[in-house]
Amino acid sequence: DQQVKQNSPSLSVQEGRISILNCDYTNSMFDYFLWYKKYPAEGPTFLISISSIKDKNEDGRFTVFLNKSAKHLSLHIVPSQPGDSAVYFCAASAAGTASKLTFGTGTRLQVTL
Amino acid sequence: DGGITQSPKYLFRKEGQNVTLSCEQNLNHDAMYWYRQDPGQGLRLIYYSQIVNDFQKGDIAEGYSVSREKKESFPLTVTSAQKNPTAFYLCASRGTSGYYNEQFFGPGTRLTVL
Numbered sequence: 754d755q756q757v758k759q760n761s762p763s764l765s766v767q768e769g770r771i772s773i774l775n776c777d778y779t780n781s782m783f784d785y786f787l788w789y790k791k792y793p794a795e796g797p798t799f800l801i802s803i804s805s806i807k808d809k810n811e812d813g814r815f816t817v818f819l820n821k822s823a824k825h826l827s828l829h830i831v832p833s834q835p836g837d838s839a840v841y842f843c844a845a846s847a848a849g850t851a852s853k854l855t856f857g858t859g860t861r862l863q864v865t866l
Numbered sequence: 867d868g869g870i871t872q873s874p875k876y877l878f879r880k881e882g883q884n885v886t887l888s889c890e891q892n893l894n895h896d897a898m899y900w901y902r903q904d905p906g907q908g909l910r911l912i913y914y915s916q917i918v919n920d921f922q923k924g925d926i927a928e929g930y931s932v933s934r935e936k937k938e939s940f941p942l943t944v945t946s947a948q949k950n951p952t953a954f955y956l957c958a959s960r961g962t963s964g965y966y967n968e969q970f971f972g973p974g975t976r977l978t979v980l
Contacts, residue, residue, distance in 0.1 A: 757908070762906075785966050787968055787969075789971075794954070794974065794976065795973055795974065796870075796872075796956050796958075796971035796972050796973050796974050797909070797956070797971045798971070799968045799969070799970065802966065802968055804966055842908060842909070844909075851897065851914060851916050851922070852897065852960055852967065852969070853899075853911055853914060853924065854899075854909070854911070854969060855911075856901075856908030856909045856910070857908050858906065858907055858908045859908060
């Protein structure tokens with residue numbers, strides 16, 4: 754029972770273009786969503802988050818959109834840079850659960866020159 | 867320089883041996899977590915602790931044990947009862963000052979059981 758799904762295992766984008774990474778969830782109790790970036794053999798690095806009271810949060814080149822009715826969120830990276838090449842994980846937590854995170858399986862982003 | 871340290875980076879053990887993975891943080895965070903990552907999968911929660919001397923099982927606690935005797939430390943023991951212990955183990959911590967707080971992760975320990 755996968756409560757957080759990232760259906761695209763990989764994505765290739767040209768440098769300077771927009772990268773859009775998608776994430777779907779099934780648990781309607783989730784109220785906080787996060788995106789992490791991960792390089793091989795390293796720990797994930799927090800990128801950006803959004804609470805369920807918002808539908809958009811922006812931080813520099815990164816923007817996260819939340820569509821609660823569709824149980825869908827997306828991460829936009831504009832413009833994409835070669836250093837953005839990594840695996841991106843979507844994660845979610847529900848109120849009252851000690852902020853336990855449920856992770857998706859990740860999307861590998863490759864930004865090409 | 868605040869952060870989370872995990873040691874060692876790589877660990878090899880023979881089948882049937884218990885092994886303890888270290889996790890230390892100097893971020894003054896109350897909550898700490900252990901996750902496991904397998905190839906092609908997301909991170910799965912093993913154990914978590916919200917306060918010293920208290921911890922709870924996560925989604926895949928069987929074959930693992932933890933202790934939380936100090937705020938800074940949350941060691942994980944992989945016992946011989948864990949059927950597939952070879953994996954990448956990640957420790958995380960989280961502050962509890964606000965309602966929403968992200969988790970910060972350590973660099974991970976790659977455990978290989980031979």
